[in-house]
Amino acid sequence: MEKIAITGGKGGTGKSTVAVLLANKFVSKGKRVVLCDLDVECPNDYLLLGQKLKNRIGKVYAEFPKLNKTKCRKCGLCVRNCRSNAIFQAPGQYPIFIYDLCSGCGLCSRICPYGAIELKKKVIGEIYLNRVSKDLHLVTGAAKAGLEETGPVVRGVKKIALKLARKIRADIVLFDTSAGIHCPVIAALQNVDYAYVITEPTPLGAYDLALILDLCRKLSVKAKIVLNQANLGDKRIVQKVLEKFKIKKFTFQIPYSEKIVRAYSQGKLLEFLSKEF
Amino acid sequence: MKRKTGIKLAVSGGKGGVGKSMTASALAMFFAEKKKVVAIDADVDGPNLAIWLGGVKKWDEIEQISVSVKPVFDPKKCDGCGLCAKNCKFEAIEMKKNRPVLCPFLCEGCGLCETICPKGAIKLKPVKSGEIKIKKIRFSDRRFLLISGSLYPGETGSGKIVDEIKARAGKFSSDIQIIDSAPGTGCPVNAALRDVDFVVLVTEPTPSAISDLKRVLEVVNYFNLPFSIVINKWDVNFSLSKKIEKEFSGKILGKISYDKNILNTVSEFRPILGTNLKAKKELEIIYNKLLIKLYA
Numbered sequence: 361m362e363k364i365a366i367t368g369g370k371g372g373t374g375k376s377t378v379a380v381l382l383a384n385k386f387v388s389k390g391k392r393v394v395l396c397d398l399d400v401e402c403p404n405d406y407l408l409l410g411q412k413l414k415n416r417i418g419k420v421y422a423e424f425p426k427l428n429k430t431k432c433r434k435c436g437l438c439v440r441n442c443r444s445n446a447i448f449q450a451p452g453q454y455p456i457f458i459y460d461l462c463s464g465c466g467l468c469s470r471i472c473p474y475g476a477i478e479l480k481k482k483v484i485g486e487i488y489l490n491r492v493s494k495d496l497h498l499v500t501g502a503a504k505a506g507l508e509e510t511g512p513v514v515r516g517v518k519k520i521a522l523k524l525a526r527k528i529r530a531d532i533v534l535f536d537t538s539a540g541i542h543c544p545v546i547a548a549l550q551n552v553d554y555a556y557v558i559t560e561p562t563p564l565g566a567y568d569l570a571l572i573l574d575l576c577r578k579l580s581v582k583a584k585i586v587l588n589q590a591n592l593g594d595k596r597i598v599q600k601v602l603e604k605f606k607i608k609k610f611t612f613q614i615p616y617s618e619k620i621v622r623a624y625s626q627g628k629l630l631e632f633l634s635k636e637f
Numbered sequence: 638m639k640r641k642t643g644i645k646l647a648v649s650g651g652k653g654g655v656g657k658s659m660t661a662s663a664l665a666m667f668f669a670e671k672k673k674v675v676a677i678d679a680d681v682d683g684p685n686l687a688i689w690l691g692g693v694k695k696w697d698e699i700e701q702i703s704v705s706v707k708p709v710f711d712p713k714k715c716d717g718c719g720l721c722a723k724n725c726k727f728e729a730i731e732m733k734k735n736r737p738v739l740c741p742f743l744c745e746g747c748g749l750c751e752t753i754c755p756k757g758a759i760k761l762k763p764v765k766s767g768e769i770k771i772k773k774i775r776f777s778d779r780r781f782l783l784i785s786g787s788l789y790p791g792e793t794g795s796g797k798i799v800d801e802i803k804a805r806a807g808k809f810s811s812d813i814q815i816i817d818s819a820p821g822t823g824c825p826v827n828a829a830l831r832d833v834d835f836v837v838l839v840t841e842p843t844p845s846a847i848s849d850l851k852r853v854l855e856v857v858n859y860f861n862l863p864f865s866i867v868i869n870k871w872d873v874n875f876s877l878s879k880k881i882e883k884e885f886s887g888k889i890l891g892k893i894s895y896d897k898n899i900l901n902t903v904s905e906f907r908p909i910l911g912t913n914l915k916a917k918k919e920l921e922i923i924y925n926k927l928l929i930k931l932y933a
Contacts, residue, residue: 371683376845401852404652404844407848422726441752464726465748471752503823509823539820540795562688562903571790572790578790
């Protein structure tokens with residue numbers, strides 16, 4: 361089973377589009393594919409595939425502190441030791457947990473000398489399954505809106521997708537990541553066989569490409585470069601980044617096409633691509 | 638309440654590549670004609686505002702910052718009990734041959750391991766998480782500050798870097814801060830939006846962008862922030878654009894036409910305001926409407 365990530369640094373370079381395109385290509389070659397949307401803050405693959413998120417197959421949980429006021433002696437130890445600054449205490453008052461800042465590490469609960477802080481499970485994300493076709497399963501992760509740390513959601517969704525992939529004996533699992541290089545992207549890229557990195561021929565694409573390639577190198581993930589809207593802008597600036605990372609060539613180049621732009625906006629990308637490619 | 642920093646205006650939108658930085662760059666330049674502006678690039682995962690402002694070859698100031706710590710294990714004191722690995726909520730510590738090994742990419746720097754280690758074998762060390770960069774931007778007769786920053790690849794804590802950048806920006810007096818947020822709805826976006834006065838949400842008439850707009854709106858509403866919407870590339874799908882206008886009637890600040898030449902101008906490091914593109918005029922209308930909204 362091959363594990364492939366689709367990432368890109370910059371947003372809007374065409375990650376989801378390429379992910380869906382690749383999934384279809386592999387299916388047409390007779391492979392059994394699990395496409396896993398790990399852009400849990402803004403999942404879109406289901407929309408590109410004309411699906412709805414109805415079939416929830418699981419939830420991702422994390423633990424958050426809850427105060428037992430009868431036990432709390434207002435000593436403030438939890439406040440002083442929280443590295444996320446997520447506990448606030450006015451003089452002489454009970455501590456208050458600011459969940460927007462809490463990473464759920466559980467330190468406060470461990471160190472409370474009075475056992476006044478319990479950890480309560482909370483849902484931080486949901487997992488959906490769509491059987492798009494006989495050989496294409498789509499697993500979508502969706503974080504609870506406003507959740508700070510989305511890395512744990514990505515890890516949770518990834519585990520379920522891999523379990524499913526093994527069960528149905530999938531040949532390929534595609535992980536579509538979010539934009540950027542922070543926790544959810546790191547979590548998505550870990551332990552994949554290689555990654556398609558989607559970029560565009562602009563200084564914006566090039567700058568963010570250097571960041572994501574740096575991350576891939578640190579995670580020992582081999583990167584294959586896809587240049588989208590290849591005939592616009594100026595690709596030399598992207599080529600310079602490739603040279604710096606000793607990558608010889610673009611694996612694919614996708615030309616700009618107004619038809620793609622319109623098909624995407626109408627939610628008919630797949631229909632269009634299956635006709636044109 | 639009169640603040641030294643004036644109005645804090647954030648530009649966000651959920652989906653990547655919908656035109657957040659383009660809009661933020663144009664607004665900063667328009668506002669700079671009459672107001673004292675500080676532009677803040679809060680997309681520390683992919684800070685591109687500088688490029689939209691014409692590109693920065695040499696920053697006036699670069700400051701390395703640390704927003705996180707990571708554990709270091711003392712092999713002499715560690716007896717291999719594995720308590721740290723068992724209790725780490727982020728699965729960042731693995732026991733190998735009876736010794737803890739850290740996966741730095743999973744570590745949140747919470748310090749639980751240090752606190753619970755019965756042998757005192759774990760010490761937390763600050764890590765270099767990223768940097769803050771400052772540049773005085775000039776565009777014709779306009780001058781304003783750009784405060785940018787970046788997360789080093791492989792490090793965690795993008796939200797905390799955004800907090801640091803905003804704290805740094807707060808040291809400069811301004812009439813208005815223009816804050817360009819990251820895509821998504823996670824910690825860097827929360828940090829960018831948390832304390833602002835107004836949010837401009839950029840979207841486009843595609844099913845993906847609309848879905849993402851609604852997700853970021855949950856964050857905006859959670860913080861109870863007033864907002865307006867800009868529809869970029871509105872003419873690639875008239876009926877979806879109309880649908881957005883109908884659904885958010887009274888909230889639409891303006892529309893920007895689709896123009897593939899924008900990609901070419903940004904490749905030449907030309908700010909939108911330095912072009913004759915239709916988008917420039919459309920952004921000026923948006924700016925004028927915003928002036929009324931914020932100051933009338």
